Amino acid sequence: MPYYHSYFGPEATRPPLPAHRRPPEASGLSANLYARVARRYCLPTFNLGTAFISGVRSPIVERVARTTPFWKLISFDRLAPDPDIAAPGVLVLPPYAGHCPTLVRDTVAAFLPGHAVHVAGWEDARRVPLSSGAFGFGEAAEAVIEMVSQIGTPVHVVAVTEAGVIGIAAATLLGKRNRPLASLTLIGGPVDCHTDPAGLAAEATARGLDWFMRAAIAPVPPPFEGAYREVFPGFFALTGFLTRSLDRSSVDHKELFLELVRGDGDGADGHRGFFEEFLAVMDVPAELVLQWIEAVLIDRPFAPDLGRAFRSNASPLLATTPLMTVEAECDAFGGGGQTHAAHRMTSAPQDGCRHTEGGAGRFALFSGARWRASVFPRVADFIASHASPPARPHLGKVEDLLTLSGLTPALAARLNREGVYFVHQLARLDDAAANDLDRRLGTVAHPLAAQLGREARFRLDDGGRS
Incomplete structure (x- = not known):
């Protein structure tokens, strides 16, 4: 992968040239894409300093509650004017497929007024030393379990897009260990790709896992801390590698972005800021991505591997976890019933909470005006109805x-x-x-x-x- 080394190798660590000595802007689709990625890095914080709580604009303090090589637990402390008002604990799982956790900034901002919010801060694998070991699908699920234990209070997990199946695996393991989640909400993540209208799952099956290892995996070059670690390079997230097409060569990242935010209700200013966030990418451990592809795209429908200890238990995987699923009508990779299929893992598949947002792309499910005005109130109501004690009755007129x-x-x-x-x-x-x-x-x-x-x-x- 020469382009990885060209843009993320030693050149990336050199100080920027003065403006008068910089070469002309790169031209052409591929050059422009990689140039954008090379000059953009993950944001260190969510920059959410205040929230509107109980009618008062109140300070928010972001802190890291726990740090490990592959993840950190980010907590948002609310200095509420009335601390006695119940605030359900929410753990947001950002997608771990190439974008930074700050992609869910709008999701977090919506929850802050009425919830105690925590975020799984996935680490950039490019910066994790090889000596830290592997971080596959099982380790990601155990990481979520550790975060839930760290939070301590009843936790409502909100898993966004590709993190959905990580949330399912963690919720299943917690249920088997008699420590069930307060609730689980899946926003736009594929669970059963049999209904995949884009045919990505069928294409992945035809190509096989070996093809992905050759086409989508590269070693991190020196001098990064994670040198020689096998990763899924973050810039593939900008080419729609796991979103629209397995052929990354001709995908315009801006066109892909506009398709993903379709129907989000935001104007040009809102899109401009979120597009900058979209361009902030990071590398993902190769073992996690390959195991995700195998479990979700190839061995469909998804079913978590619980190990020998739980295989004899015939109860439904999510028997003890209240479940809500949200899909976008215009999301080829996560719509058409692919997320709603998770209800088949519950004790009563016909029950549960399902919502399909008409005329929307996948990013509109967790960011933008459509998320704030339509999706979030439904998710907040679902969480409130499963709080202990219930924070309020079901959302009414x-x-x-x-x-x-x-x-x-x-x-x-x-x-x-x-x-x-x-x-x-x-x-x-x-x-x-x-x-x-x-x-x-x-x-x-x-x-x-x-x-x-x-x-x-x-x-x-x-x-x-x-």
């Missing part, structure tokens, strides 16, 4: 922002960006918080927040009957 007088979808989206998703959040606004919200919304001349707060309190007191 009384909690829908759009039932408030004069509240348009555009204004609701602006409230979402300020961390307001439910009527009960507006009902908690005092005068100072309402004034601050009006300032952020740009409605100081015609105060809106206080009016919405009064109507929200009336709706809740009235029980939604009017």
Whole structure:
């Protein structure tokens, strides 16, 4: 793989040239792609300094609760104005397929107002020394179990796209060990690829695992800490290698990005920032990617290998775990029932919570206005209904922002960006918080927040009957 060495080898460690000495911008699709990747690195933090909690803009402190060579547990401490209000614990599993964990920044931001949020910070394999050993699918599932133990309180796991099957494996093992998760939510990850409309699973079966080892795996070059470790290079994530086509040679990364965010409801400014995040990639241990391909694409449908100790147990894999699945209608790799198939692992396949977001691409399921306004409220309601004790009853009309007088979808989206998703959040606004919200919304001349707060309190007191 000469392009890996060209862009991530010794050249990547040299200090940048002054602007007047830089060569002209690379031209052509491949050159432009690799040039972008070479100049972009993972962001160290999520940069989420505040959140709108109980009607007050409150500080958020990001800290690393635990560190290992292959992962770290990132916790977001909320300095809530009312610490006695229950905040269900949520562990977000970002996709581990080439993008940095900060890709789920919008996911985390939505959960912060009402949840104690933790994130699995997968490490860039390029920076993990070979002496740290291997990190395959089983190690990833055990890592999630260790994170759940570290958190201590009941944990609701939200697994995003390719991390879905890692979440299933961890939830299954925890259930067998009598330590079940509070709930599991799968967002857009393939579980059963028999319905794969893009035919990627059939193509992967035809090519075989040996082809992937030759075409998608490379050793990390010196002088990186992980020199000589076999990895799946992060820039393959930008070419749609596991998203749209197994032939990476002709995929335009920008066209791929626009397809993935289709229908997310964000404008050009929102896309511009997220596209920069999309370009921040990292390497993944080869053993994890190859085992994922074999378990999900080739040996479909997915079933976690529980080891000899659990094989005699005939109970469903997710018998003790409440399950919610979310799919995008326009996601060729994770839609069409591929994620909803996980309900067959539960005690009652016909039950459970399923949601298909119409007209959306896969990134719209966890980022952008569509995520904030449509998907997140449903996921938050599912988590609340399985909290102990339940945080609130199932989402009804009384909690829908759009039932408030004069509240348009555009204004609701602006409230979402300020961390307001439910009527009960507006009902908690005092005068100072309402004034601050009006300032952020740009409605100081015609105060809106206080009016919405009064109507929200009336709706809740009235029980939604009017």
